[in-house]
Amino acid sequence: MKNIKKKRYSQILISSLILFIGILSQACDDNPDKYVITDGIPEVYYIRVPNPESADSLLVAAYMNNTIALIGENLTSIKEMWFNDKKAILNSSFITYNTLLVNVPNEIPSVVSNKIYMITKNNDTIAYDFSVLVPAPIVSSISCEYAHDGDIATLYGDYFIDDPNVPLTISMAGNISVTEIISIEKTKIVFKIPNGSQKGYINVKSIYGTGRSKFQFRDDRGIILDWDTKDASGGWRAGKIANSNPEGISGNYVYFSGALKGDLSTWDEDNFSFNLWGIANGRPEGDLFAIPVDQAQLKFEVNVTQPWSACALQMIFTPWSTKDTNGYIADGVTPRGLWRPWESSGSYQTDGWITVSFPLKDFKYDHTGKALQVAGTGNYGGLTFFVYHGGIAGTDCTPYICIDNIRVVPIE
Known part of the structure; x- marks a missing residue:
C-alpha cells in the first residue's frame, strides 16, 4: 500500500x-x-x-x-x-x-x-x-511633497482599507497624527496636512499592517535648484524668478510663460528655459549627485496656472564643463527626459502645486522624442530645462508653468 x-x-x-x-x-x-x-x-x-x-x-x-x-x-x-x-x-x-x-x-x-x-x-x-x-498599505506618492500645513493632499498607492473595527490611520514624520481624513478609496486617500508636520516618511496603518511611504515628505535631499539658495546664474539664461502670483510652495521659483505653437516650430529660450552650467555656476567639478543613475529619480514641484497644450518640457543633463553653447538642445544625440502632460487629454493645468518625478534611466530621448541610448555616468554636472518640440504636435497655447525644488533622490 x-x-x-x-x-x-x-x-x-x-x-x-x-x-x-x-x-x-x-x-x-x-x-x-x-x-x-x-x-x-x-x-x-x-x-x-x-x-x-x-x-x-x-x-x-x-x-x-x-x-x-x-x-x-x-x-x-x-x-x-x-x-x-x-x-x-x-x-x-x-x-x-x-x-x-x-x-x-x-x-x-x-x-x-x-x-x-x-x-x-x-x-x-x-x-x-x-x-x-491582504498586503499592508502601499504608499507610493503624494500629490505634493511640499504641501503646507492645513493644505488638502492626496496619498496614492494601494490597499488603503478602512475597516469599521480597525479604522485606517495616517501619521506624519515625528509621529504626528492626521486628524482629518476626508475620503478613503483602495488606491487613494484625501486628507488635511496636520499642523506641525515635519520632513520624513509617512505611515499608513490598516487592519492588515503598516506601510511606510516610498518618498519623504518635504524632501530636501539632493536639491539642485530651489532659487532661494541655489540658482542657475552663469548660464545664458538663468530663468525668470518669482515668489507670488501664484504663491510659491517654498519661496522663490522659476516660471516659463509666453506663446507656444502647436506645430512644433516654437523656439523661445528667453521665456521657456534656463541653463545651469556647473563650471559657470561655481558648482564643484563632477556630477550634481552621487546616486547611481539606475537608482535615481529627478523630482520637482510644478504649478501650471494657464493651460498647456504644446511642446515638451525637456530636461537635459550636461557635463560639468559645458558652457557658452546651446547646441546640445537639438543635436539629436544628447539624451534627455521629456514631459508632455497634455498629451493624453489635449490640455493640461494643475490645481495648485504638485510633485512630479522621472527615473533618470528614462532620460533617453532626443529633442524630437526619438529613443536614444541612455547617457553614461560623468555627464550630470549641468542641467537645462527648455519647453520645446517633443515630437508630438499640439495646439497653440500661452501656458504659465512654475517650477521649484529640482532635486535628485533615490528610488525607494
Missing part, C-alpha cells in the same frame, strides 16, 4: 511538472471545448507554489493575485472556485485531473471565512481551509 501511494504522488508531481512547463512556454491551447467537467467530488491533498522546484513549499495562505497549485484528485469536477466570497477565474488550460493552477482573486474579501469553496458540476460545495492574505 505504501508503494502504491508513493507511486500515485509521483504521478501527480510529474503531471504538475508537465502542466507548469506548458504554462512557461505559453503553449497551452485555451480551448474550453477540450476541458470536460467530470462528475464526482474533488479531493485536495495540499496546495503549493507552482514551481516544481519548490514542490515541498506547502501553502496554507497566499497573497491576492498570487498563483497557487492545488494537488489532488478529480479536480476536473470543479466548475467554480471561490476564495472567501470572491470568485476566482478558472483557466481550462491549467486544470488536469490531479492539478489545478489558479490566481487568488485580486479583490479584498468582504466576508472572511478563510476557506476555498469548490463547486462541482452537480452543485456540491466542498470547502478547504485556506487564507487570503
Whole structure:
C-alpha cells in the first residue's frame, strides 16, 4: 500500500511538472471545448507554489493575485472556485485531473471565512481551509511633497482599507497624527496636512499592517535648484524668478510663460528655459549627485496656472564643463527626459502645486522624442530645462508653468 501511494504522488508531481512547463512556454491551447467537467467530488491533498522546484513549499495562505497549485484528485469536477466570497477565474488550460493552477482573486474579501469553496458540476460545495492574505498599505506618492500645513493632499498607492473595527490611520514624520481624513478609496486617500508636520516618511496603518511611504515628505535631499539658495546664474539664461502670483510652495521659483505653437516650430529660450552650467555656476567639478543613475529619480514641484497644450518640457543633463553653447538642445544625440502632460487629454493645468518625478534611466530621448541610448555616468554636472518640440504636435497655447525644488533622490 505504501508503494502504491508513493507511486500515485509521483504521478501527480510529474503531471504538475508537465502542466507548469506548458504554462512557461505559453503553449497551452485555451480551448474550453477540450476541458470536460467530470462528475464526482474533488479531493485536495495540499496546495503549493507552482514551481516544481519548490514542490515541498506547502501553502496554507497566499497573497491576492498570487498563483497557487492545488494537488489532488478529480479536480476536473470543479466548475467554480471561490476564495472567501470572491470568485476566482478558472483557466481550462491549467486544470488536469490531479492539478489545478489558479490566481487568488485580486479583490479584498468582504466576508472572511478563510476557506476555498469548490463547486462541482452537480452543485456540491466542498470547502478547504485556506487564507487570503491582504498586503499592508502601499504608499507610493503624494500629490505634493511640499504641501503646507492645513493644505488638502492626496496619498496614492494601494490597499488603503478602512475597516469599521480597525479604522485606517495616517501619521506624519515625528509621529504626528492626521486628524482629518476626508475620503478613503483602495488606491487613494484625501486628507488635511496636520499642523506641525515635519520632513520624513509617512505611515499608513490598516487592519492588515503598516506601510511606510516610498518618498519623504518635504524632501530636501539632493536639491539642485530651489532659487532661494541655489540658482542657475552663469548660464545664458538663468530663468525668470518669482515668489507670488501664484504663491510659491517654498519661496522663490522659476516660471516659463509666453506663446507656444502647436506645430512644433516654437523656439523661445528667453521665456521657456534656463541653463545651469556647473563650471559657470561655481558648482564643484563632477556630477550634481552621487546616486547611481539606475537608482535615481529627478523630482520637482510644478504649478501650471494657464493651460498647456504644446511642446515638451525637456530636461537635459550636461557635463560639468559645458558652457557658452546651446547646441546640445537639438543635436539629436544628447539624451534627455521629456514631459508632455497634455498629451493624453489635449490640455493640461494643475490645481495648485504638485510633485512630479522621472527615473533618470528614462532620460533617453532626443529633442524630437526619438529613443536614444541612455547617457553614461560623468555627464550630470549641468542641467537645462527648455519647453520645446517633443515630437508630438499640439495646439497653440500661452501656458504659465512654475517650477521649484529640482532635486535628485533615490528610488525607494
